[in-house]
Structures are given as C-alpha cells and as structure tokens.
Amino acid sequence: MTFDSHAQTPNPLAPDWLRPPADANELAAGLWPSSASRTSAGELVLGGVRASDLAAEFGTPLYIIDEADARARAAELLAVFQAEFARIGTNAKVYYAGKAFLSTEVVRWMIAAGLNIDVCSGGELAVALAGGAEPSRLGFHGNNKSLAELDQATRVGIGTIVIDSEIEIGRVAEAAARNGRVQNVRLRVNSGVHAHTHEFLATSHEDQKFGIVLTDAPRLVGLIRAQAALNFVGLHCHIGSQIFGADGFAESAARLLDVHAALLADGPVPELNLGGGFGIAYTSADEPTPIRELAVALADIVATECTRLNIPVPVLAFEPGRVIIGPAGVSLYRVGTTKAVDVSGTTRLYVSVDGGMSDNVRPALYGADYAVRLADRTSDIAPELVRIAGKHCESGDIVVDADYLPGDVTPGDLLAVPATGAYCWALSNNYNYQGRAPVVAVLNGAARVLVRGETIADLLARDTGAALSAPTNGGIS
Structure with a gap:
C-alpha cells in the first residue's frame, strides 16, 4: 500500500x-x-x-557506480553539446572533471565516450595516464601547481595547462622550454559572475583564489604570447557549482566574448572554455536544467554575441563532472x-x-x-x-x-x-581512523571493485610507530 x-x-x-x-x-x-x-x-x-x-x-559503507549509466551520461552530454555547437558553425570539446571522481576505469569510460579529462594535481594526472588517456587529451588546472607538477605535465606532453596567475606564466614557459615543447595554455579569468543553483550574482570583481580579474586579461595574454614556449588557445572561466539554469552562463559568456574579441586584434584565440558546474538532483525538490536545454541556450548566446561582435565563433570547451558521475x-x-x-x-x-x-x-x-x-x-x-x-x-x-x-x-x-557518485569518495577521509570505503561498479548483473577499501591494517601501515609485524587491532579489519 x-x-x-x-x-x-x-x-x-x-x-x-x-x-x-x-x-x-x-x-x-x-x-x-x-x-x-x-x-x-x-x-x-x-x-x-x-x-x-x-x-x-x-x-x-559502500560506494556503488552504475557503469552503464555513467557511460551513457558522458556520451549523451558530448553528443548534445557537439550537435548544438555544430548548429552555430563550430565544435564543442568536453573535458570530464576528474575531481568529481577519478579512477583508472572511469578514465577509460570517459575516453571511450569521446571525452577529454581535466586533472588538478600530479596525482590525478598519474591516474589519468595509468588509465590509458593520451596526454594530449588532458587539461591541467590548479591555482598552485608545483614546479614538479608543471615539469611532469610538460614532459609527458599534456594537452593544455590553465594558467591561474601571472607568476605561472614564467613557470609554465620554463618547464615547457626545458622539456622541448611549445605548451598550449588557457588563462583563467573571473568574469564577475557567480552562480549557484537557480540564482546568479553579477559584479565587476570576484574575491576568490582562482584566476585573474577579467580586465587584466589583455596584459597577461600579451605576456603569454611573448613566451616562445607557450601557445595561447583561449580564456577559461568557471562560475560555480551545482548550477540550475543558463542565465549565469549566458552573462559570463557575454563578458568573456567581449575580451575574446579584443584579444583577436593581436593574434588567434581559437577556443573559449566556459567551465562546468551543471547541477543535478539530490532530493525530490531539486529541478536541474536538462542538458539539452543548457546546450541550446549556451549555443544561442554564443552565436548571438559573436554576431554582435562580428567575430568568428570559437571552439567551445566545457568541464562537467558531477552531472556525469553524480547520479550514477x-x-x-x-x-x-x-x-x-x-x-x-x-x-x-x-x-x-x-x-x-x-x-x-x-x-x-x-x-x-x-x-x-x-x-x-x-x-x-x-x-x-x-x-x-x-x-x-x-x-x-x-x-x-x-x-x-x-x-x-x-x-x-x-x-x-x-x-x-561525485565528490563523496573524492573527499573521503580517515576521521576517527575509519578506513575509506571501497568503490564498486555494477553492470549487467555483475560487480567489480574500482577502488579497494582500506582496512585498519592499511591505516596502521602508515603509522611509523606501529609494530607492523604484530598488529594489535583486536581482529578488526
């Protein structure tokens, strides 16, 4: 009943x-x-x-990922975005945001679905490579990439690096030159638009750790273009997470394209990256915007703005993570x-x-x-x-x-x-010495481990004072 x-x-x-x-x-x-x-x-x-x-x-506890569901969401999102941007005469690239959840198997799923992979650390880069991703299909984010991470990324031939601050221009250029590469880079900017769920706030400035003020972009792009080891491919912006509706993206895109158009006067700007942050339903009260509706709205606003500015429509890039792996x-x-x-x-x-x-x-x-x-x-x-x-x-x-x-x-x-599926395992921890839970994939009536769980023995193995030859865990594993 x-x-x-x-x-x-x-x-x-x-x-x-x-x-x-x-x-x-x-x-x-x-x-x-x-x-x-x-x-x-x-x-x-x-x-x-x-x-x-x-x-x-x-x-x-146990994390379960429906493999068919995750694969289907990735493939559908790519197909929808590519179709809508083909409609306005350009292409769309989709990077799976690995920070949501990353394992070598998930890397394989995303690559098989036609997506690229976005990573934010040397560890995520290592997982992506171990999962068989071609380095050219990877993007590297972060506000404080270490010198070692930049060396690693340029050495393996990573596709793009997102420059987050002025100081990174020289660091990336030095790493690329040292490894004999001309490195593709994006410049992360703050459009002044911050979106969350169904609301957004548009200001002239954002006080946050990521990116640079939009008005500083022309000067920094000039510095990038002056580096022989760097190739500027476009601006990058991320306006928030768990976003419902397209209004925030539309306002941000309009602001970015104004600067994009100005940058064309001094050289090519083939791409524009509008980030990710597409929302999902966590409760029955949530009403996320369907992916197709988002794609249509974003393509329309980009086409309108490029017509207004009388510039070619660039290749668009997006970085969804939660919307692909979260509901799975x-x-x-x-x-x-x-x-x-x-x-x-x-x-x-x-x-x-x-x-x-x-x-x-x-x-x-x-x-x-x-x-x-x-x-x-x-x-x-x-x-x-x-x-x-x-x-x-x-x-x-x-x-x-x-x-x-x-x-x-x-x-x-x-x-x-x-x-x-998103940001739960990725943010998991050992509070109270709780071992992190395993992640399993289910498909066609079978289950297999993607990431094994941690035991008390695993936790003790990291403690240099523990008597590893005779653990006293009381039989608890």
Whole structure:
C-alpha cells in the first residue's frame, strides 16, 4: 500500500521543501541511476545486482557506480553539446572533471565516450595516464601547481595547462622550454559572475583564489604570447557549482566574448572554455536544467554575441563532472542504532549508520541535502521523519539531514543514499581512523571493485610507530 502525502501532516521539524511522500519506498525519478529498480520482494537492484548481495560481498559503507549509466551520461552530454555547437558553425570539446571522481576505469569510460579529462594535481594526472588517456587529451588546472607538477605535465606532453596567475606564466614557459615543447595554455579569468543553483550574482570583481580579474586579461595574454614556449588557445572561466539554469552562463559568456574579441586584434584565440558546474538532483525538490536545454541556450548566446561582435565563433570547451558521475552513484549503509528524539513535543527519529562524514563530508562542509531509502526491503508502515547520522564523534556528522522512511526502520536494515557518485569518495577521509570505503561498479548483473577499501591494517601501515609485524587491532579489519 502507499500513503497519500496530501492527507498527512508534515512533521514541523522538516524543512519547508520536504513533504511526506505518498510512498516512502519509491525511487524518485531523477535521483537514481537508470538501472535502479526493486525486486518483487522490495529489494533495491542496481546494475542487475541486489543491494544485499553487494553488502555481503563488499561490506558497508559502500560506494556503488552504475557503469552503464555513467557511460551513457558522458556520451549523451558530448553528443548534445557537439550537435548544438555544430548548429552555430563550430565544435564543442568536453573535458570530464576528474575531481568529481577519478579512477583508472572511469578514465577509460570517459575516453571511450569521446571525452577529454581535466586533472588538478600530479596525482590525478598519474591516474589519468595509468588509465590509458593520451596526454594530449588532458587539461591541467590548479591555482598552485608545483614546479614538479608543471615539469611532469610538460614532459609527458599534456594537452593544455590553465594558467591561474601571472607568476605561472614564467613557470609554465620554463618547464615547457626545458622539456622541448611549445605548451598550449588557457588563462583563467573571473568574469564577475557567480552562480549557484537557480540564482546568479553579477559584479565587476570576484574575491576568490582562482584566476585573474577579467580586465587584466589583455596584459597577461600579451605576456603569454611573448613566451616562445607557450601557445595561447583561449580564456577559461568557471562560475560555480551545482548550477540550475543558463542565465549565469549566458552573462559570463557575454563578458568573456567581449575580451575574446579584443584579444583577436593581436593574434588567434581559437577556443573559449566556459567551465562546468551543471547541477543535478539530490532530493525530490531539486529541478536541474536538462542538458539539452543548457546546450541550446549556451549555443544561442554564443552565436548571438559573436554576431554582435562580428567575430568568428570559437571552439567551445566545457568541464562537467558531477552531472556525469553524480547520479550514477549510490552509497550503501547498514543501520546500527535508532533513537527517537523529542524536540519541543515533536519527534525526530535518528537513524545511525556505519559510515558518515568520512565517506560523505558534503553535508558537514556545505549543508548539502540528500535523500535516503530502505535498500533491502520495502514497508507499508507510515513514513516518519528521519535524520541519518554517521558514527563519528562529531555532532555535525549527518549523512541525510531530513527525509521520510517507513517508521519501522530498524537496526540491521540496509539504507541507500542516491546521487553520491561525485565528490563523496573524492573527499573521503580517515576521521576517527575509519578506513575509506571501497568503490564498486555494477553492470549487467555483475560487480567489480574500482577502488579497494582500506582496512585498519592499511591505516596502521602508515603509522611509523606501529609494530607492523604484530598488529594489535583486536581482529578488526
């Protein structure tokens, strides 16, 4: 049976956007990987694999990535953007933003789908290369790339380096010359547009660590062009993350193209990189802009502005990450304890799980909201407001701040949190000496490990004072 959400009174402790669900077992459209379903017995299935089988084989907490879903999102995004920019007489390049989640297998998926890879450190560069990416298909970001990282990047023949400050011009030029290369570079600028979700703010200046003020771009591009070891390919801008709508991108593109046009007077500017930040749904209240709608709007604004400025339409580059890998990911937890807490006469049910801010720190860092569902069964019991808490010694250790689950949720149940493919494993940590959870891919009824989990033995191995020959971990692994 299901329950009529209109007939139920929302818990007054719930946020305004959260309504009691008609069915607390339903897998809301847009939150889960395309393969997500339930068996006749009510068990969650991902990529053809039951949640209970995944928990039994790999343990919990567990990150699960639907491989077919991630591959399909990457291929669809590239196809849509290339089609829309072909419509206005140019091409679009798409770089997968590896900071969202990167492993050698994911590198292979993205390359196979036709995407390039964006990296932000020597470690990410090493993973991309180990995954078989051609160096020419990589871009390198960062506000403080080390001399060693710049040497490594230019030595292997990386495709482009994003220059983030004036001091980097000489550093990149020296590294490129030392390695006998003419290095393609972009210049990161701040357009003064900052976007988040469905709102954006446009100013003349942004106070942030990345990039340079837009008005300084002509002078710095002149310095880049004066370096024989550097080849300037265009401006780069990133206006924010988890963005709904195209208005912020449109305003930023208009500002960038004004400068782009001025730069053409002194030399070629073949590309313009508008960054990424496309939003996804984390809860049923989120309504992200469809990728096709974004692509149409961005192509239209670029075409309009180039016509106004009477300049050729450049090749456009984009760097999505979250929108590709985020919805493909699900985190699996085991319930340990439940606790009904009275708050001014109203009850909130705390449900504690075996993970927390070590595997998803985004709620603690950003106040990020997530959804949750029972994974190994369904229930006809009426929904109750729950807060999913982690096991760490921190009051802010919350996995899901507010959602509704059947009121009979109990210790031993499996819970699944959708939309955790991006920035969860990437930001994972060892707080309270918790080993980082494994990442598995599911596809056609089979599961395989992408990144193995950490054991206590792994953690002790890094401690130089531990007696590694006789670990005393009490049998806990």
